[in-house]
Amino acid sequence: xxxxxxxxxxxxxxxxxxxxxxxxxxxxxxxxxxxxxxxxxxxxxxxxxxxxxxxxxxxxxxxxxxxxxxxxxxxxxxxxxxxxxxxxxxxxxxxxxxxxxxxxxxxxx
Numbered sequence: 812x813x814x815x816x817x818x819x820x821x822x823x824x825x826x827x828x829x830x831x832x833x834x835x836x837x838x839x840x841x842x843x844x845x846x847x848x849x850x851x852x853x854x855x856x857x858x859x860x861x862x863x864x865x866x867x868x869x870x871x872x873x874x875x876x877x878x879x880x881x882x883x884x885x886x887x888x889x890x891x892x893x894x895x896x897x898x899x900x901x902x903x904x905x906x907x908x909x910x911x912x913x914x915x916x917x918x919x920x
Contacts, residue, residue: 823872826854828865836891836899844891844902845883857894876912880905 826848828834836844848854854867870879883890884905892908894900 824869825849825872825875826851826867826869828854828858828862829868830865834862834865835888836894838889838902842887842889844889846891846894848893853893853895857896859896872912876909880909 827846834846836846838844846854846857848857848867851867851869858865858867888905890903890905890908891899892901892903
C-alpha cells in the first residue's frame with residue numbers, strides 16, 4: 812500500500828469509479844468496500860464487465876481526508892486500495908489509510 816498512498820499524496824488526488832454513486836464491493840465478512848486508485852488510468856482499467864458503465868472520478872486529497880474518509884468510517888465502510896481485474900488489492904480500514912497518508916504527507920511539510 813505504500814506505493815499507492817505515496818502516489819496519491821504526490822498527485823494530491825485519489826480516484827474511484829462513479830455511476831450516479833461510487834462503486835462498492837463486498838468483503839468476505841459482508842462489509843462494504845469502497846474502491847480507490849492512485850491514478851485515473853488504473854480506475855479506468857478496472858471499469859470492465861459489471862463496472863463498464865462506471866467512469867473514473869477524482870477526489871482531491873483534502874476532500875478525501877476531511878470529508879469522504881470520515882463519512883466512510885461513520886458508515887463502517889472499508890477501503891479497497893488499488894484493485895485490479897486479477898487482484899482485489901489491499902483492504903484496509905479508514906484509520907489505516909488515514910495514518911499512511913498522514914505519514915506520507917509529513918514528507919511534504
